[in-house]
Amino acid sequence: MVASLGYVRLEMQDPAAWAKFSKDVLGFKPGKSRDRQGTKYLRMDKAPFRYMIEKGASDRFVAAGYDMGSRRAFNDQVKKFEAAKIEVTHGSDRDAKRRAVNGFASVVDPSGNVVEFFHGRDKQEPFTPGHGIKEFKTGKMGLGHLVLPAPENKATINFYQKHMGFAVSDDLTLPAFAPGMPKQRVYFMHADNPRHHTLGLYNFPNPTGVIHLMAEVGSMDEVGHCMDRVKAAGLHIFASLGRHANDEMVSFYFFAPGGIGFEVGYDGKQVKNWAKYKPTKSTIGDLWGHEYDFPVVG
Numbered sequence: 661m662v663a664s665l666g667y668v669r670l671e672m673q674d675p676a677a678w679a680k681f682s683k684d685v686l687g688f689k690p691g692k693s694r695d696r697q698g699t700k701y702l703r704m705d706k707a708p709f710r711y712m713i714e715k716g717a718s719d720r721f722v723a724a725g726y727d728m729g730s731r732r733a734f735n736d737q738v739k740k741f742e743a744a745k746i747e748v749t750h751g752s753d754r755d756a757k758r759r760a761v762n763g764f765a766s767v768v769d770p771s772g773n774v775v776e777f778f779h780g781r782d783k784q785e786p787f788t789p790g791h792g793i794k795e796f797k798t799g800k801m802g803l804g805h806l807v808l809p810a811p812e813n814k815a816t817i818n819f820y821q822k823h824m825g826f827a828v829s830d831d832l833t834l835p836a837f838a839p840g841m842p843k844q845r846v847y848f849m850h851a852d853n854p855r856h857h858t859l860g861l862y863n864f865p866n867p868t869g870v871i872h873l874m875a876e877v878g879s880m881d882e883v884g885h886c887m888d889r890v891k892a893a894g895l896h897i898f899a900s901l902g903r904h905a906n907d908e909m910v911s912f913y914f915f916a917p918g919g920i921g922f923e924v925g926y927d928g929k930q931v932k933n934w935a936k937y938k939p940t941k942s943t944i945g946d947l948w949g950h951e952y953d954f955p956v957v958g
C-alpha cells in the first residue's frame with residue numbers, strides 16, 4: 661500500500677516563473693538543482709523537494725510520485741503489477757538521483773495518468789516556509805493531495821484500489837455541468853496515512869492533466885494571507901473560500917501559472933484509525949462557500 665504522495669512533476673515552458681510563483685505566493689523555497697536540464701526543484705518541508713518543474717514544450721502535470729515507505733513494499737508493488745500484467749517501467753539510477761530517491765518505477769493508469777512509485781528518499785534537511793507560515797502539513801501525510809482526470813472512471817478506480825491498495829474515503833456525486841451531460845463524480849481515496857484523501861479521481865478529462873493539487877497550512881490566517889498574495893499576483897481564484905463536506909477542509913482554489921488548478925487550505929480531516937472508518941457517499945461538495953468562477957473559454 662502507498663504510504664504517501666512524495667513528489668509531483670510538472671512540465672512548464674517557463675520553470676523559473678513557476679518557481680518564482682511558488683516562492684512569492686505559496687511560501688515554497690528553491691531546492692538544490694539535480695540535473696542540467698533547467699529543472700526547478702521546490703521545497704515545502706524537510707524533504708529534499710516536493711515539486712519538480714521540468715522545462716518542456718507545454719504547461720502540464722506530468723506525474724505523481726508515491727512513496728511506498730520501504731524497499732520491501734516497493735518490490736511487492738512491482739510484483740503485484742507484474743502479476744496483473746501491467747507494464748512496469750523501471751527508472752534508471754540517474755533518474756532516481758534526479759528524484760532524490762533510492763529507486764523508482766512507473767506505470768500508466770487506465771485514464772493515461774503516469775504513476776511513479778519509489779522507495780528511499782534523500783536526507784531530510786531543516787526547512788522554514790516563507791511568508792511567516794509555521795509549517796506545511798506534510799511529513800508522513802505526504803505533500804498534500806491531488807485530483808486527477810479519470811474519464812475511464814471505473815477502470816481507473818479499480819486500478820488504484822485493486823493494484824495499489826488505495827481505499828475509498830468518500831464517493832461524491834455532483835449535478836451535471838449542463839443538461840444532457842453525465843453527473844460529475846469525484847472518488848476520494850486515502851493512502852496509509854491519516855490524511856482524509858491523498859488522491860481523488862474525477863470522471864472528466866482536463867487539458868492540464870490534473871484537476872488540482874493541494875497544499876495544507878496550519879491556520880485560517882495563513883490561508884487568508886495566501887489568498888491576498890494570490891490576488892496581488894493577479895492569479896484567477898476559481899473557487900472562493902469554503903469548507904468541504906468530506907474532509908472538512910477550509911480552502912480556496914486558483915489557477916497557478918500554466919493553468920494548474922491549486923487549492924490552499926487548512927483544518928483537513930485526519931483519520932487516526934482507518935479500520936474503524938466508514939466510507940461515505942456524498943451529494944454535496946461543500947458545507948459553505950466554494951462558489952465557482954470559471955473563466956469562459958472560447
Ligand SMILES: [Fe+2]
Nearest residue numbers: 805872874923
Ligand atoms: Fe482538494
